[in-house]
Amino acid sequence: MExxxxxxxxxxxxxxxxxxxxxxxxLSLPVLLQADSLFIPDLRPFVLLAMGINAVLFALGAFxxxxxxxQKEEGLTINTVGIHDKTSPQHRTIPWxxxxxxxxxxxxxxxxxxxxxxxPERFLQRAKGLLQRWGxxxxxxxxxTPIVIPTNNLKLEPHQIxxxxxxxxxxxxxxxxxxxMELKDPIPWSLRENNLL
Numbered sequence: 749m750e751x752x753x754x755x756x757x758x759x760x761x762x763x764x765x766x767x768x769x770x771x772x773x774x775l776s777l778p779v780l781l782q783a784d785s786l787f788i789p790d791l792r793p794f795v796l797l798a799m800g801i802n803a804v805l806f807a808l809g810a811f812x813x814x815x816x817x818x819q820k821e822e823g824l825t826i827n828t829v830g831i832h833d834k835t836s837p838q839h840r841t842i843p844w845x846x847x848x849x850x851x852x853x854x855x856x857x858x859x860x861x862x863x864x865x866x867x868p869e870r871f872l873q874r875a876k877g878l879l880q881r882w883g884x885x886x887x888x889x890x891x892x893t894p895i896v897i898p899t900n901n902l903k904l905e906p907h908q909i910x911x912x913x914x915x916x917x918x919x920x921x922x923x924x925x926x927x928x929m930e931l932k933d934p935i936p937w938s939l940r941e942n943n944l945l
Contacts, residue, residue: 752827753912756903757835759817765901766813773806816901823902824909826916831863833897840874842895844920852910853891859906861913863895871895 780799816835825832830843842863849864865871871894875881884894899906 752825753916754822755824755826755909757816757819757823758901758903761901762813762817766810766817769806769810769813773803773810776803776806824897826912828920831897831913833895835898835901840871840895844917846870847917850910850913850917852906853896859899861897861899861906861910862891862893863897863913864893865895868894 776799780796780803819834821834823833823835825834828844830841830845830847832841833839842865846865846867847863848866849862851862851864853860853862868888872881872884872888875884887896888894899909902909904912
């Protein structure tokens, strides 16, 4: 793998998930349209509400997954500046100088990289829109940081992504302070080899 590291999204998986969401959305439509004949009259309003919410969520999920799969950019790019995350609608750059920890988590079979940051509030302020801010705040409450990167939909195994991020973070920390501030281009291999930990 060449530096800077570019990890593409697993488009096959994203399209498959989008197809499942689309199928479930289409499956919920006949139930919504025939609710009068399918359910007990007292339960109809609750069933209609529940099925309506499901239909909207499946439609939004399908839209987001199709949009994400059609992106030409990599899902995750790792370079001397930091981590460039495009695995979710919250496209963001996490500079190395703001990173404090990198950990892996598995929640209900889904793999995530949890990035601790020096100032979580700064990331909340950078959020574009109420929904994005709510998602980051939810991450902050659950994981202690707003930065949680899903790795299931990337073309590299989750444990390899975590190891790569930790390696790059340690190499960044090993650099002298003045070089960290001046560095704009990818680190030359000769310099990287001298700073391996």
